[in-house]
Amino acid sequence: MIRTKDVTGGIHRVEAKRLADEIAETGSYDLTKYPHITGVFSDDDIYSSNEPYVIIEINGTLYRVEYKANGDNNIVVVNCAFGAIFLLMIVLLLYIRQHIIVPFGRLNTVPQELARGNLSVEIPEEKSRFFGKFTWGVNLLREKIEDDRQRELSTQREKKLLLLSLSHDIKTPLSAIKLNAKALEKGIYKDTEKQREVAQNINKRADEIEQFVSEITKAASKDFMTFEVTQGEVFLSQVITKISARYVPQLETCGTEFSVQKFNDCILFCDPDRLGECLQNLMENAIKYGDGKRIEIGFDRMDGCQLITVCNTGCTLEEKELPQIFESFHRGNNANKVQGNGLGLFICKRLMSLMGGEVYAEIQGDRFCVTLIVRLA
Template identity: 75%
Template structure:
């Protein structure tokens, strides 16, 4: 707000200075000087040639005098010589007040319009944005109860709506996380309690066998079988713990619709073309036949963004290319980057959550990008797969055609 106020003051000062300079220049300019001088020249020629003159032909000349009145006048005049006789020719000078008024009126109108535009910007953009200034910071701190002011501004309506959606999404994620943590804690407590019973039985039977309390082979066999049975129970509990730990921890919402391939690629090109050009990476989108895809447009764009981000991270920075093909009613979109250092034997694991390849040692990440792509493509009825071709890493999205 302070910067905008300074801008308004600067613009006002510049306009006032320009108006002052323009007025001074206009006041110093005599627009009629050229006209009356021309008429005086014509009058001199007429007197020289005819010895007389007709003053009505010279609208800017008010009088011609000679003799004793030659130099006595309070009006502006000029002395001419016609037929060896000196004449005093009086004239009128048109002032610039009319032009000055017009120029100042135009200048004032422009200034007024500019002030109205700045006021409109202040009321409909600067002030509403100022109210939203602290919202992202509060959300980052975890304050989900921060007030998001509602407004009818057409400039920030969608932005406010998006911030509200973001807050709701964060709140839902937090609730799911707390619920998941509570459920898993209860599960672990329950399983740990259940494990104690067979574990105690195993320890008792093991001690009995160790001390030779069972002399008969039948009892020894029964004790050994009991140990094996209890061990199977513990193994089952451990399996449940493992399954609980590997449960899906992320939920996704997909809204199927129909979208042109060109609109998706336009977003991707707008986001990455200039960025990659600055870093010296060749970003190419091969020729394609535009078609209508059956998918969630935002989610498909998210998948492509994940693949391109991976290509930026793990490629050698020389080239990232998008190519296209059609197979069995599906559009195949392949993101290819040069400089692949991933081993081919690792390909089956790269779509698992939190899995990071051997080439990711010096690159920051959490191993979720390809996992998210696979989940989203599955929810959209598509598929994703990866392969290594000629030392290039290629990931292909299989999207159904509408």
């Protein structure tokens, strides 16, 4: 652009040629006809200016024809544009620093403190639309961890008190059994009727101990997880779309054929998040315990309920184990080489029960199928 004023070609040369023809024909000229020409000089004035010019010869006389050079104006415009872009970049970088980098720096140590168990760590509130929701979520997470810790401590304290109380209560019948047993051993009771009475007393005390043991077992197997559901309405298509978006890429990478049967969309009455959690548990089980060839989601409708079935090929579970698979910490004979804790189906059953639904499993040849029964809205 700087060199444009030195370029010999251009519209000013066309106008200079027309000007030369006009002077040659009429001996005069009218500059208003030539917008790009600013002046015409001859004789002693031919070298009196530093403006851009061209030299033309007309009838043996040299003329200096000056013209407008637009290169400088273009340079100014381009420089202004680059300056505006530079200022915009500075403003953008300052905005990123103020609303993203600085707030993130203030939150940098929060995950470490939470991991160390420091639940009283201060989490600064952020009004930024980038981090405001994030800090709000971290605060909810901290409060949830703290509530769970308090609930766990309360549960452990109650169980400990219960076990101490039952242990103390067991001592009374146990002492009576030991005394009666020693009396029978030493032959203190010669009368058959008295011996029968002592044996009945021992049996009665044993029943008391059995009752106490039953209470201990019940306390030990009491729900160790808290489940909360918030009933609402959701389209079946929304739930299935989320599941497909989550697992299609993963299963394609593994080479597993994934099929979703056609279904008629409907509105389900459930907790959408919890229903999604149940389907995720079933999909994870199908991936872990299947042979990796095919996983299918099927649908049916019955008695005002929507049935959603997840099936996988390569089932090695025995029929006799079906009644136990929904118990906590139960793992089938096909889980020896697969990591897990035996809680997936247990969680599904508890959640479906709280949502007013049900879940059941069946073996169809070499396929293992689990069906969720969800109420229609």
